[in-house]
Amino acid sequence: LGEEQGRRRSRLPTDERREQLLALGLRVFVERTYDEISIDEIAREAGISKGLLYHYFPSKRAFYIAALREALRQLIQETRPPEGAQPNLEDMRRGIDAYLGYVERHARAYVFLMKGGLGLDPEVQEIIEEAREEHLGRLLTSLGDPSEPRLRIGMRGFLGFVEAASLDWLERGGVDRAAMCDLIMEGFLGLVAPWVAPPSP
């Protein structure tokens, strides 16, 4: 009330501030890659001091990791099938379309990450791996016995298919999102065909 903008901003409750900073992180790491942005710029864009930023995130790496974690949480959320629904192709198609929409909106960040950005960082690997495990778990439980090695390997392969195809699509284009969605669905059906409908003898 009547306070000067800068001071009001610096008095936000901790959680709200953290959320705001993460939203900013999602934006800046999509527009520029990790190496292209400094902690000073982040603080400036957030309208807070570097000291306050460090209070929330002790380093640029920590800030990036928190933003990545938030980004993948959103991705998992947006691609989630409806609660309690039996696995079906329509929900799967919706999930794939949501995935493609998400990676399209975050194209630079996705390409950076998939091409090994911060590749040696075990925490980054772990976060990406967790997201893959979540998607893998959904696929496996919708298809059958999750402990069956061929199914596990095949679905891991399918995730690799989606990632590699998406990366090529983002970098070189040539088809629209609907056609990409068809391509991935066809790929899925082709890949899982041996499991859902065993070849006749």
Added chain:
Amino acid sequence: LGEEQGRRRSRLPTDERREQLLALGLRVFVERTYDEISIDEIAREAGISKGLLYHYFPSKRAFYIAALREALRQLIQETRPPEGAQPNLEDMRRGIDAYLGYVERHARAYVFLMKGGLGLDPEVQEIIEEAREEHLGRLLTSLGDPSEPRLRIGMRGFLGFVEAASLDWLERGGVDRAAMCDLIMEGFLGLVAPWVAPPSP
């Protein structure tokens, strides 16, 4: 002739010495990961001075990169279909089996690389990318118009499928190499089905 072993070794012709060192590189980087080995150990195992090693490769990174280049040259070589043969499924299966054999023999190095080892190094990315492009080119020319975006994206996806499935297989096992070969062939046939035999209306 009659020379002391150490001296004979240090008088090898340049090319031969370089080849020997690369062969050693392939071996050490398969047994241990990049971070686990020092340039001193490499020189010791090669039976030459660190100075002479540096004469051939100015740094551990340069040595690793040369060994990686050699490894992927071998992989490309071993998976190559017979000269002049029309594309056919039998040769493709043989190529996939050779690929699986190769990654199995180099499992630690493959897992290290695929999980982002030296991920930020643009030269490493470039070498891996070149090998992918070679495989992609083979697939595309055997399947049809290489400039067709859906085909390109689909086959890029297929390479991602092979890499991700192989990685999971190497890390968690559960099936033998013949079953892996079946799985990848089935995946390929499922993926390319929409192109080689358009779905009936």
